[in-house]
Amino acid sequence: MSVRVLRPGLLTTLQDHGRQGLQHVGLCPGGAMDPVALALANALVGNEAGEAALEITVIGPELSFEEEALVALCGAEFDGSFPHNRPVLAPAGSRFNVGHAARGARAYLAVAGGFAVAPVLGSRSTYLPGHFGGFQGRSLKHGDALELRDPGASGRFAKLKKTRNGTVKWSAPPFTLPDREPILVHVLEGQHFASFDSNAQRSFFDTVWKIAPASNRMGFRLSGPALVRSDQDEILSGPTARGSVQVPADGTPIALMADHQTTGGYPRIAEIVSADVARLAQLAPGGTVHFARCDLGMASELRHDSKERLSAALRGIAWNYGQ
Amino acid sequence: MAKKAIEPKAVVPLGDCAAYIEFADKLDLEVNAFVQQLAATVQARAKPWMRDVVPALGGIALHYDPDHPDVHGDALEAAAILVQECMKDEAVAEVAPARTVEVPVCYEREFAPDIEEVARQMKLDPAEVARLHAAGEYRVLMIGFAPGHAYMSGLDAKLAVPRRATPRALVAPGAVAIANEQTVVYPYAISGGWSVIGRTPVAVFDAAREAPSLLAPGDRVRFRPISADEFMALKK
Numbered sequence: 001m002s003v004r005v006l007r008p009g010l011l012t013t014l015q016d017h018g019r020q021g022l023q024h025v026g027l028c029p030g031g032a033m034d035p036v037a038l039a040l041a042n043a044l045v046g047n048e049a050g051e052a053a054l055e056i057t058v059i060g061p062e063l064s065f066e067e068e069a070l071v072a073l074c075g076a077e078f079d080g081s082f083p084h085n086r087p088v089l090a091p092a093g094s095r096f097n098v099g100h101a102a103r104g105a106r107a108y109l110a111v112a113g114g115f116a117v118a119p120v121l122g123s124r125s126t127y128l129p130g131h132f133g134g135f136q137g138r139s140l141k142h143g144d145a146l147e148l149r150d151p152g153a154s155g156r157f158a159k160l161k162k163t164r165n166g167t168v169k170w171s172a173p174p175f176t177l178p179d180r181e182p183i184l185v186h187v188l189e190g191q192h193f194a195s196f197d198s199n200a201q202r203s204f205f206d207t208v209w210k211i212a213p214a215s216n217r218m219g220f221r222l223s224g225p226a227l228v229r230s231d232q233d234e235i236l237s238g239p240t241a242r243g244s245v246q247v248p249a250d251g252t253p254i255a256l257m258a259d260h261q262t263t264g265g266y267p268r269i270a271e272i273v274s275a276d277v278a279r280l281a282q283l284a285p286g287g288t289v290h291f292a293r294c295d296l297g298m299a300s301e302l303r304h305d306s307k308e309r310l311s312a313a314l315r316g317i318a319w320n321y322g323q
Numbered sequence: 324m325a326k327k328a329i330e331p332k333a334v335v336p337l338g339d340c341a342a343y344i345e346f347a348d349k350l351d352l353e354v355n356a357f358v359q360q361l362a363a364t365v366q367a368r369a370k371p372w373m374r375d376v377v378p379a380l381g382g383i384a385l386h387y388d389p390d391h392p393d394v395h396g397d398a399l400e401a402a403a404i405l406v407q408e409c410m411k412d413e414a415v416a417e418v419a420p421a422r423t424v425e426v427p428v429c430y431e432r433e434f435a436p437d438i439e440e441v442a443r444q445m446k447l448d449p450a451e452v453a454r455l456h457a458a459g460e461y462r463v464l465m466i467g468f469a470p471g472h473a474y475m476s477g478l479d480a481k482l483a484v485p486r487r488a489t490p491r492a493l494v495a496p497g498a499v500a501i502a503n504e505q506t507v508v509y510p511y512a513i514s515g516g517w518s519v520i521g522r523t524p525v526a527v528f529d530a531a532r533e534a535p536s537l538l539a540p541g542d543r544v545r546f547r548p549i550s551a552d553e554f555m556a557l558k559k
Contacts (some may be wrong), residue, residue, distance in 0.1 A: 023375045023377045242338070
């Protein structure tokens with residue numbers, strides 16, 4: 001009947017492609033921190049790219065499948081018993097311990113047909129600050145049982161039953177994972193870049209920033225040198241976006257992530273390009289990043305490249321299924 | 324549409340999927356009202372590449388799909404042109420007259436952790452702080468920061484305390500707070516730097532409601548003082 005949570009892990013929530021069009025009422029789009037890994041996991045089980053999956057953070061859950069389910073885990077590499085980046089037919093009664101993240105921070109566990117939770121404001125994403133969406137508006141707890149929306153969906157992949165371990169030899173590429181750190185993230189200069197003194201402007205690009213422990217789905221705090229503004233005037237609160245890098249008065253930059261506030265009164269030194277947000281989301285606290293300046297033209301090239309890589313991977317998955 | 328010449332001062336990319344068109348970098352109530360009207364006009368155009376139109380205090384953010392064929396590879400330009408067109412568009416500028424929304428607030432001590440400090444700072448009696456706050460007529464300048472979180476102008480200058488030096492780690496959902504001639508109502512238990520002088524039992528944001536946000540930009544707001552008993556009754 002369902003997927004049962006034996007241990008919840010550090011922070012396991014349902015996330016999909018998010019809720020667009022509600023920032024004017026103060027609600028951010030939210031959704032998966034790494035939408036690329038979400039799309040791959042969904043493709044591997046035959047779902048739409050934006051279907052809701054379990055977003056698993058740093059310490060994974062232990063799950064039991066009370067009925068047969070076609071499952072895929074993409075994104076961060078975890079050291080547990082679950083095969084990565086490939087479709088897995090989990091037999092009825094099987095148990096999986098996802099384990100700890102060995103590379104990257106967030107993985108997505110998708111099931112064929114999706115999880116049976118009602119959409120709230122057009123999305124199945126969990127919005128933790130508002131206690132709504134996803135599974136009862138919260139992260140998973142011991143004993144939770146998640147129903148599947150289409151328990152027959154795994155039947156479409158019956159040939160996996162004839163394979164060893166219920167999985168396949170091929171796999172999808174994990175291209176949002178860091179090969180080495182610091183990772184390189186491209187940014188546009190933010191609206192208030194010029195109000196920082198020249199030292200701060202230089203050190204923003206020269207520093208290897210470390211993701212601070214006080215980082216979450218709302219934002220990543222970056223530890224490094226304090227960034228000082230030459231002009232200390234208060235900024236009129238203005239809009240923000242996913243990837244905006246704000247600098248509060250203490251000089252510690254904050255990169256706004258999926259559950260970001262929709263407006264803010266801190267100066268924005270930079271804006272992370274959309275192509276690089278998913279890779280940044282794969283850094284755990286302690287992970288390192290440095291920023292490179294780019295313009296809108298380059299941002300659009302990077303975006304097209306990453307879209308093309310994803311669609312090539314999706315075609316690859318479709319081709320493998322066709323064999 | 325506008326009494327004085329209000330022109331875009333800056334068109335700023337907010338990353339590659341949004342633009343901020345700024346009309347003022349200081350709070351100006353006339354510009355704010357203009358921005359709200361303009362946002363409604365832009366929203367009414369409902370372009371297929373637009374994901375969201377967000378009126379802020381001094382400008383408008385447009386969130387978009389930069390790869391939509393209709394923007395021909397330059398979404399920032401398309402956004403700037405759309406806003407310019409809407410500024411000329413007198414016909415669409417008619418917006419619904421402002422609503423007046425009444426928000427019940429309990430100002431009793433257990434709901435107002437900072438009211439005595441505000442009273443001390445402003446050399447008033449706590450009851451006078453409550454009376455002055457409830458006597459005001461407020462206008463919603465912007466919904467932002469958190470869902471349903473409205474920034475409202477109209478706070479009596481006698482109550483204009485600065486932000487707290489140390490923000491409260493958590494304020495209660497529905498906390499009514501003041502700072503710098505503005506007032507807000509916090510939707511959830513979040514960290515907040517404003518002084519809490521009361522609490523409403525009404526949900527300012529409810530995802531299950533047809534209109535999830537109680538307040539919208541441009542709304543007139545009045546606060547009605549209620550007792551602790553009334554608070555409990557309304558909370559149910």
